[in-house]
Amino acid sequence: MNEDELYTFSLILCDNEIDRDMEQFPTEELEKIALLFTGKTGIFDHNPKAENQCARIYRCAVEKDSPKRTSVGEEYACVRADAYIPKNDNTNHLISDIDSGIKKEVSIGCAARATVCSICGHDINGPECVHKKGQIYDDALCYGKIEDIYDAYEWSFVAVPAQKNAGVIKSYNMEVDLLDSLSKKLELQGGLYLSDKERLELLGYINGLKKLSADGELYRKQLANDILKLNAFSQNGVAPGVLSSVIERMTVDELKAFKAAFEKNEAEAQLAPSKNEQRNKICDEYII
Numbered sequence: 157m158n159e160d161e162l163y164t165f166s167l168i169l170c171d172n173e174i175d176r177d178m179e180q181f182p183t184e185e186l187e188k189i190a191l192l193f194t195g196k197t198g199i200f201d202h203n204p205k206a207e208n209q210c211a212r213i214y215r216c217a218v219e220k221d222s223p224k225r226t227s228v229g230e231e232y233a234c235v236r237a238d239a240y241i242p243k244n245d246n247t248n249h250l251i252s253d254i255d256s257g258i259k260k261e262v263s264i265g266c267a268a269r270a271t272v273c274s275i276c277g278h279d280i281n282g283p284e285c286v287h288k289k290g291q292i293y294d295d296a297l298c299y300g301k302i303e304d305i306y307d308a309y310e311w312s313f314v315a316v317p318a319q320k321n322a323g324v325i326k327s328y329n330m331e332v333d334l335l336d337s338l339s340k341k342l343e344l345q346g347g348l349y350l351s352d353k354e355r356l357e358l359l360g361y362i363n364g365l366k367k368l369s370a371d372g373e374l375y376r377k378q379l380a381n382d383i384l385k386l387n388a389f390s391q392n393g394v395a396p397g398v399l400s401s402v403i404e405r406m407t408v409d410e411l412k413a414f415k416a417a418f419e420k421n422e423a424e425a426q427l428a429p430s431k432n433e434q435r436n437k438i439c440d441e442y443i444i
């Protein structure tokens with residue numbers, strides 16, 4: 157097989173940034189990953205059929221991107237892999253997908269002996285560690301350090317990888333369940349760490365709520381105005397000041413019910429004025 161029969165491309169397998177699951181490959185582990193994945197075959201769309209296992213990593217190395225820092229201030233490093241795919245009728249569509257950037261996200265599977273707590277250094281799932289991933293303890297973020305990696309299972313192109321920077325081209329997909337995971341974080345006690353993506357998502361959500369709240373306030377004001385107007389034209393009107401202060405304390409549902417009752421009373425009053433006069437007399441008697 158000569159070079160013309162192979163399509164080559166490079167991809168980022170993983171990096172030392174903290175991922176969505178609040179876990180991280182320490183920089184020294186990246187070296188092991190680079191070694192273990194050299195010569196490994198990739199799977200596409202999680203489909204392990206033979207014809208899909210057609211990309212092979214032929215070179216793998218740790219790259220450092222000096223001025224760039226991770227979210228916890230470490231020098232950014234990633235594992236860049238060079239891979240090839242034999243060019244044939246079966247792989248044509250896959251190659252054009254990679255070329256056009258459709259197949260650009262990568263996930264890797266590997267085995268590690270421990271996930272260590274960044275705060276206390278104990279196994280994060282063990283009894284000695286009392287910390288929670290994603291929480292801040294004395295200004296330090298708690299996350300899991302995946303250590304002692306000893307095997308590499310697979311690498312594959314998937315829709316959303318756990319590592320946000322992994323892939324042929326870096327991409328930042330919005331997670332559908334991001335708000336869900338944010339809510340869970342907010343429910344926990346202690347400091348809170350938000351990724352940039354989460355921060356933006358939360359801001360967007362808050363702005364959406366502000367808009368909804370403004371709409372709700374407008375609706376409330378309209379209801380209150382309607383009631384005040386109905387009261388002004390009513391034969392049994394209440395002092396506007398008194399009514400305003402009552403309205404202020406009402407929920408939207410109460411205002412709606414109040415307005416409906418007002419309208420009904422007015423309709424009845426117009427249909428049967430005599431009954432109303434009767435009621436006025438009773439009221440006058442009480443005043444006396």
Ligand SMILES: [Zn+2]
Binds near residue numbers: 274278
């Ligand atoms: Zn701990």
